[in-house]
Amino acid sequence: MVAVGVVLLPQDRWAVARDKWRQAEEWGFDHAWTYDHLSWRTLVDEPWFATVPLLAAAAAVTERIQLGTFVASPNFRHPVPFGKDVLGLDDISGGRFLLGLGAGGEGFDAGVLGPAPTRGERTRRFEEFVDVLDHLLTQPRTDHAGEFYEAHDARMIPVPATRPPFLLAAAGPRTMALAARRGDGWVTYGSSFVPDEVSDDRHAAHELWWAELATASAQMDEAETAAGRSTPLRRYLNLDGAPIFSLESAQVAIEGIERAAALGFTDVIVHWPRDEGIYAGPQRALEELAAALPGLQAL
Template sequence: MGTQGLRFGIVLLPQDRWPLAREKWRRAEEYGFDHAWTYDHLAWRSLADEPWFATVPLLAAAAAVTERIGLGTWVASPNFRHPVPFAKDVMGLDDVSEGRLLLGLGAGGAGFDAEVTGPAPTPRERSRRFAEFAELLDELLTHPVTTRVGEFYEAHEARMIPGCVRQPRVPFVMAANGPRAMALAARFGQGWGTFGPSFPGEESPDLSPAQAQERWWDGLAAMTATFDDAARAAGRDPASIDRYLSIDGAPVFSLESYATLAEGAERAAALGFTDVVVHWPRAEGIYAGSEAVLEEVAARLPELRATAPR
């Protein structure tokens, strides 16, 4: 990305009815964010019993009321998606947005989405399924007609006409935290996306918030080195792949204050990230924060962008 500086994105959870959601998507563009995302789930974690709308129609509506901002899934997974109908949806979103779609893809985790249509796959099955999902999506979106029979999916003369506005297809932003997924991201991704390291089963009661934050950044640095290796193994220059950091994977919410985000952006840039993604503050619970901070961040985006990735 060179001297252009960091790009900034924002996640809008699909919880609001459209009259309110429409204004937020418009504001995201007016604020000057480079891209805006929504989660691709049927229900999600602590918000499972709260309002939650479908991703594809929401992004189509967002595309219709914006003009410049990139729009994306953070992230779509095989948990309840089949590549053939989903590729048709992707082609449609790419068309409605006039080539602004960013397709975030991930393996899918455990939880509601993994079990709502049947038994959840094992971790090994999930890894194999994601590889096949990405391979078939890539083929579908770059060919007018596709036939393929795999372990998890079949496509028989699946037609994708007229194809994507963005050629040869919409960009894939591949979510990957482990070596196998990173290898897949290095193979198919125009971008690598991560929420940083997680420490399952470790509540770390003896760590202060600052110490937990430092541990997270240390883990993220190790992950970037692993991804560099994966890119080289795939025959690609690591610097040629955009890097998207969902910075709210850190223990401290990025929009706790402008200073918190500014420090995080500087550290992300130092690790080579080209894009930083925050969440629209919610009134309570996860991602709780103040829209006043969001407005300050928006007003000072040029300062934040001046932090150039290495």
């Protein structure tokens, strides 16, 4: 079976956003997500609301759907206060919270709190962030002194009965190894690199994206084997890493979900269509996808 989720960018005031989160549940999506950024790409000068209160509000007006960060990063998070946020979200949602985590990108908000780290520093920081957060969410007291973080008698009371799932974004060997070792799921957008020879042909670029995704999936197989996992990772694919927006039409999304399931992805995610700009698409495409969910979820 494949689970299908939808990302709602944190741009609407709650009076509008509330109905969308409820609608995602009513339509039968398995999970709903929002980005954990301070601002983002071409939307840097548009409205953008905070992640944690938005997910808390969404948890309070829904009952079944899982809710998550896609993805939280150390770019502006310290594991100790963020651990408390995670505890709260897990409690308010009744255990429905999914903790998507990534190393952090190089976008606008990467250096908003100070000089952005190098790629090597980001990877080491991510490893430490995951380790500290895991300890915080499984032990009542945490002490840690590392390269990037300190925690001195940090308390987690109550300790969650079950630690929220850690879903780790990973693209290279080191982060894949981290996901296989410490995660409950693997998150990917696929490759963002588009060779010059296909840059003007979006269908060729789209097929190349799928081919590279198959390679990445095989690499994750190897990482899981090397880690000696007894339980396979759930695998979360955001279809909108592809050159063609998934909800350009419902058929594009349905085809993508079927192809992802054939590659072994357990969870596939699309974006709620916007009126213009990035992720622009017709609302009817989302509605038609929702109508097709029962058949897709049985794949």
